[in-house]
Structures are given as structure tokens and as C-alpha cells.
Amino acid sequence: MKTILITGGAGFIGSHTAVELIQAGYEVIVADNLSNADTTCLEGVEKITRKKIPFHKADCCDKRQLKKIFEEHAIDGAIHFAGYKAVGESVYKPLMYYHNNLTSFMTLLEIMVENGGGNVVFSSSATVYGQPDILPVTEETPRKPAASPYGNTKQICEDILADAVRAHPTLKGIILRYFNPIGAHASAMIGELPRGVPNNLVPFITQTAAGIREELQIYGNDYNTPDGTALRDYIDVVDLAAAHVSALKHMVRTDRTGSCDIFNVGTGKPISVMELVNKFQAVNKVPVKYRITGRREGDVEAVWADTSLANTVLGWKAACSVEQTLEKAWAWEKRLRGIK
Numbered sequence: 001m002k003t004i005l006i007t008g009g010a011g012f013i014g015s016h017t018a019v020e021l022i023q024a025g026y027e028v029i030v031a032d033n034l035s036n037a038d039t040t041c042l043e044g045v046e047k048i049t050r051k052k053i054p055f056h057k058a059d060c061c062d063k064r065q066l067k068k069i070f071e072e073h074a075i076d077g078a079i080h081f082a083g084y085k086a087v088g089e090s091v092y093k094p095l096m097y098y099h100n101n102l103t104s105f106m107t108l109l110e111i112m113v114e115n116g117g118g119n120v121v122f123s124s125s126a127t128v129y130g131q132p133d134i135l136p137v138t139e140e141t142p143r144k145p146a147a148s149p150y151g152n153t154k155q156i157c158e159d160i161l162a163d164a165v166r167a168h169p170t171l172k173g174i175i176l177r178y179f180n181p182i183g184a185h186a187s188a189m190i191g192e193l194p195r196g197v198p199n200n201l202v203p204f205i206t207q208t209a210a211g212i213r214e215e216l217q218i219y220g221n222d223y224n225t226p227d228g229t230a231l232r233d234y235i236d237v238v239d240l241a242a243a244h245v246s247a248l249k250h251m252v253r254t255d256r257t258g259s260c261d262i263f264n265v266g267t268g269k270p271i272s273v274m275e276l277v278n279k280f281q282a283v284n285k286v287p288v289k290y291r292i293t294g295r296r297e298g299d300v301e302a303v304w305a306d307t308s309l310a311n312t313v314l315g316w317k318a319a320c321s322v323e324q325t326l327e328k329a330w331a332w333e334k335r336l337r338g339i340k
Contacts, residue, residue, distance in 0.1 A: 002026055002027055002076060003029065003073060003074055003076050003077075004021055004026050004028055004075070004077050005031060005073070005075045005077070005079070006018055006021075006028060006078075006081065007031050007032070007060050007078065007079070007108060008031075008032055008037075008060075008080070008081030008082035009028070009029075009030030009031065009032055009053075009055075010032035010038070010039060010041060010042050010055075011032065011036060011041070011081060012037075012041070012181070012191070012194075012237065013081055013123065013178075013181055013237060013241065014030070014032070014081040015041035015042060015044065015045050015190045016185060016237045016238055016240070016241040017241040017244045018030065018042075018049075018053065019185065020241040020245050021244070022045075022049040022051055024245045026245075026248075028053055028054075029053075029054045029055075029056070029069065029073050029075065030042060030053055031056045031058045031060060031066065031069055032055070032057065032058070033057065033058060034057060036085075036194065037193065037195070041190045041191075042055060044185070044187075044190035045189075047187075047189050048187055048189050048190070056068075056069050059104075060080075060082045060103075060104035060105075060108055061103040061104050061107060063107050063110070063111065066107055066108065067111055070111055070115050075112075076118055077119035077120065077121070077251075078108060078112065078118065078119075078120050078121070079121040079244055079248075080105055080121070080122050080123060081123050082104045082105075083100060083123075083153070084100050084101060085150065086150065086199035087147075087148045087151070087199070087296075087298040087299065088148075088296050088297065088298055089150075089199065090149040090153075091148055091298050097150055097153055098152075098153060101153035102156060102157065102160070105122070105160060105161075106160060109160070109161070109171070112171065113168050113170065113171065117169075117171045118170070118171065118172075119171075119172045119174075119251045120161065120165075120171060120172070120173045121174050121175075121176060121247050121248065122157060122158065122174070122175050122176070123176060124157070124158055124175045124177045124178065125151065125154045125177060125178055126177055126179045126180075126266070126303050127150065127151030127154055128143045128154050128155045128158065129144060129303055130143070130145060130300060131144065131147070131300040131301055132303060135303065135304060136233075136268060136270075136304045136306040137303060137304070137306060138306045138308075139262045139263065139264055139309055143155055147298050147299070150298070151298070158175050158262075161173045161175060162175075162260040165258060165260045166260075169257050172257065173260040173261075174247045174250070174260070174262075174263065175260060175261070175262040176243060176244065176247060176262075177265060177305075178240060179232065179233035179234070179235050179266030179267070179305050180200075180201075180232045180233055180266075181234075181235055181236075181237045181240045182200075182201070182234050182236065182325055182326075182329060183202070183236045183237045183238065183320070183325035183328045184328045184329050184332035185237075185328070185332075186238070186328055188328070190332070191329065191332030191336070192237075192329070192332070201273060201276065202234075202276075202280075203329075203333075204216050205276075205280050205288055206280075206332075206333035208288050208290070209280070209284070209286045209333070210334070210337045212337070215289045215291050216277065216288055216290040216291070217290070217291055217293045218273055218290055218292050219273075219294065219296035220292075220293075220296070220299070221274070221292045222295075223302070224301060225272055225301065226272065227272050228274075229273040229274040230273050230299060230300070230301055231270040231301070231302035231304065232270065232271060232273070232302075232304065233266035233268065233303065233304035234271055234325070235267050236318065236319075236322075236328075237325075238320065239318040239319055239320050246310075246314040246315060246316040250313065250314050263309055263310040263314060264305040264307050264310060265307070265310060265316075266304060266305030266307055266318070267304075267305070267307070267322075268304065268305050268306060268318075269304065269322075270302065270304040276322070276326075279322060279323060279326055280326045280329075280330070283323045283326050283330075
């Protein structure tokens with residue numbers, strides 16, 4: 001298995017995963033409709049790896065466009081990132097999220113079955129756990145009714161992959177449940193580059209520190225947590241990208257026909273929103289103006305991972321400290337904005 005299609009590969013996690021795959025000896029093909037990205041990070045990937053990346057501007061919901069990519073390349077496996085990802089937006093635009101996130105994944109699986117199968121890694125999310133009764137969550141923790149349409153699309157896609165793998169022996173699947181990816185590549189050549197107003201915390205912090213945003217909004221300080229702000233498991237994006245390489249290698253070395261393994265990908269260490277903001281200011285010696293606002297619909301109070309399964313079975317473990325990660329995030333933002 002040497003040629004991997006990355007759908008949504010121009011985005012934040014996709015671009016970092018492309019680097020890790022190439023450095024591990026894989027050939028990478030990227031498909032992205034550029035609805036929430038541009039080619040900046042792909043250009044960065046090529047600078048880091050010194051390799052030209054075959055890129056297809058394609059909508060994964062369009063079977064003709066996706067089929068053409070499979071006709072042009074001998075694809076051994078796919079990592080599916082293509083999807084809308086903003087929890088808050090999904091509450092107000094549920095039909096857009098259901099259409100895009102479900103159709104794109106089903107289309108990919110249909111084409112893979114038609115082309116003899118292959119290995120599929122699906123990028124799921126800790127949102128599938130909802131607000132867990134017991135923390136940290138393991139892969140056996142029951143999924144709760146999703147708190148947002150975004151979270152629900154992740155649950156449904158998990159079920160789609162599990163059913164497809166059972167029905168089609170040529171398919172093998174792994175579900176990676178991400179916690180909160182943050183940071184940037186150490187080269188500062190690639191990082192998180194959202195279009196418009198960021199939906200994730202760290203780019204909002206960095207853009208506020210850079211003067212792009214007037215202030216950071218912290219959604220709620222009345223949660224039942226040590227400082228009242230929500231608790232999350234923030235994982236370095238390069239560590240997260242490396243987990244995909246480990247997942248692909250695991251599928252090659254094990255015969256798991258008909259099964260769909262699930263792994264949590266996090267650090268196992270909860271950090272509050274306020275704690276993260278303070279760490280960013282301390283590490284980078286830059287102020288961040290913030291304001292406490294009301295809770296955001298769709299957010300849960302606290303969730304973090306038990307990663308022991310990924311540590312033992314995949315041989316993968318998060319290595320980067322949150323301080324190093326926040327340094328890299330700021331280095332990327334400064335390079336992007338021309339800040340010395």
C-alpha cells in the first residue's frame with residue numbers, strides 16, 4: 001500500500017498528514033474543493049517535502065469528479081478529511097452539514113468498492129461521545145446523542161464505514177476519533193488557515209494576538225470545571241498526523257477483514273480554555289485581549305481521551321508538549337502575517 005488519496009487534503013489536518021505520509025515513504029494524492037482552504041498549505045507541503053503533490057480540485061459529493069481521480073491514479077487507500085467542521089455553524093445550517101459530510105463519504109466508499117476496495121481511515125471526532133458520564137473516555141465509552149448536527153454526521157459516518165466494511169470484504173477501515181488538534185508544522189510552512197472567522201480556538205487566539213481580530217470570545221465561564229471554562233484535550237496536529245501513518249501500517253500488518261477498529265487520538269491531559277489562553281500568552285510573551293460571553297450551543301463541558309489503546313495497538317503516542325505546540329502556532333501566524 002503506497003498511494004494514498006487524501007480528501008480535504010488542502011486543509012489543516014490534511015496538509016500535515018500529507019507531510020507525514022510522504023516522509024514515511026507513501027505517494028500522496030490530494031482532492032479538495034477548496035471550500036474552506038486555498039492552496040497555501042499545499043504549497044507549504046511541497047516546500048517541506050520537496051515533492052510535487054498531484055492535486056485535484058474536486059468535490060467529493062460529485063461522483064464523476066471523484067471517479068476521474070481513481071481512473072487517473074492507482075489508489076491503494078484513502079484518508080477522508082473532506083467535510084464541514086464547525087460545531088456552532090452546524091446547529092444553524094444542519095442540512096448543509098448532513099448533505100456534504102454524509103454524501104462525500106458515501107461517494108468515496110462507493111467508488112473504492114467499485115475499484116477493488118482498499119484501506120480507509122475516517123477522521124471522526126470526540127464529539128461522538130457527547131458529554132460523557134465518566135472521564136476520560138475510552139473507545140468503549142457509549143456514544144451519546146450528538147450535541148450538534150456536526151457531531152451527528154461523525155456518528156453516522158462511523159456507522160456507514162462499519163457497515164460498508166462488513167458488507168464488502170475488500171474494504172478495511174479504521175476510525176480515528178480526534179480530540180482538539182492545534183498547532184502547526186515546526187517549519188512554520190503550514191498551519192491552520194481558516195477562511196473567514198475562525199471556528200477553532202487557537203487560530204482565534206493567534207489572529208487576536210496578531211491584531212487581525214479585536215478580541216477573543218471565550219464561550220462560558222460557568223461550567224463545573226476548576227476555572228469555569230470548558231475542558232478539552234488539545235493535541236499537536238503533527239502528532240495527530242503521525243497517527244494516520246500508524247493506522248495505515250496497522251491495517252497492512254493485520255488481517256481485520258470485516259472489522260472496523262476505533263482509536264482515540266489525543267494526549268489524555270485535559271486543559272481548560274482559559275488555561276490554554278494563559279499558556280499562549282506566557283510562552284509567546286504576547287497579550288491576547290479576550291471577553292467572556294455566554295455558552296455556545298453544541299459545546300460540551302468537558303471531554304478528554306484515554307489513549308492507551310492507540311498507544312499499545314498502533315504503537316503511537318502524542319509527543320509534543322502544549323507549550324511547544326502553542327509556540328509553533330504563533331510562529332506560523334507570524335510568518336503568515338509578516339510579523340517579526
